[in-house]
Amino acid sequence: MSLVRRLTQLNMSVMAASMILVFTLTTILLWFVVRDRHAETAQLNLAQLSHNIVPMLVFDDVDTAERELALVGAQKDVLFIALRKNNKSVFSEYSAPSFIPPAEIYQQNIEQPNIVYSGVKMMLYHPVTFKGQVEGDLIMVIDLTNMLYWFVRLILMLAILIGVLFTVSALLLSQVQRTALRPLLSLSELAQKVSKEHDFQLRAKVVRNDEIGILTRSFNELLKRVDISQAELRQQLEQEQLQGLQLKQMVKTDPLTNLPNRLALNAMLKEITKESSESTPLSCLMFIDLDNFKFVNDNFGHDAGDETLIEVGNRIGAIIRSDDLLCRLGGDEFALLLPNIESTDNAERLAERIVTSINRPIVIKDTIMPIGISIGLAYTPLDTCSPMELLNCADDAMYEAKRAGKNNFQVYNKKASA
16 A cells, blocks of 8 residues: 555545434434424424314314315325314314324323424424413324435435545645655656566656665666566576476376376376266276287387387377377377266277277388287276276276177276186
8 A cells, every 4th residue: 555545545534434423414404403492393383283273172163174184184195184172072083094103192181382303203282271270281293204314315415415525635735745755656656666566677766866766776776686687587487487498398298109108197197086086977988009019119120019009099199188188108008088078989989980090001111010909998087087997997808808709999897807
């Protein structure tokens, strides 16, 4: 966080806390003022109604009293109004359709004007007197919901105004502080850029010869030394990385065919069997062995044998998926790992295609190499979930293909192996 932002946040936090406190107290005070003002107006209206309705109560004119109460009840916020006699019996009353007067509204002993608040409702009580004698009382219930909505809108407008003023103040305060701390900000921005881009050739501009200028020159000298050290370290790491990649490639690659070797197969087998134990996807391992390869080496030479192995790897590699792993295990042995296959039929059709592909004439130095191919198939998790057992199962199936006349494929059979 920048120094300007930190200072601005600290200042604005104090300002915001003060404004929120003032706003909250003002809102509470204003609500009570508005509510009490509304209550005073309602009490005056009720007092006037008490003066107007006393003849109707004295002369027992119920019809006129009901019309007078209905006229008052037609006002927007009036929910209920009742006129009672001295004996607390209801002489006349008006109630809005949506309002049911509770029983406790009649339990007040009215000797002087009184106001009771209940949620968003205000209940007013006023005695009705004639020549100094109390003849009865008036009860009025007013809904404060509309006044509350008006008050909320007023508060929202006030909050928006305060928010705008707060934002403008924050911008002005940030600009003033940024101007005062511009040299430090430039140095901070350069440090962030160097950290992000790792470009230690950048330099800060010395704008004045004070403490900040001394700090800037020291920072530039530090960048210069780091740049030299980084260049030397980068060159050394590149050399070591290149050597490591070459060594890693050599360790897991067959030098003759450039196919992955047994180490790469073992690593992939561990991943496949681990996944198999968790989510049981179907995978297949083919153990491949060339038929009559010793005859090729003995009669046509090892060079012809090597070229034959390369051609076999190229032919198989041309018909498998990009996710499949073809490895040379050594000599004339290959392994083909098929992860996540849909069914065993897919693997067996591929094995048949491989046999057909290798049976096409392999011509080395104008001579057809008399070789065939035997393939053994094993599945995980159907046959086993162990990497070594899976390899042994595929090897057993390959020997079954040899015993079946060579130049074919066989699927591992637990009963036959037992």
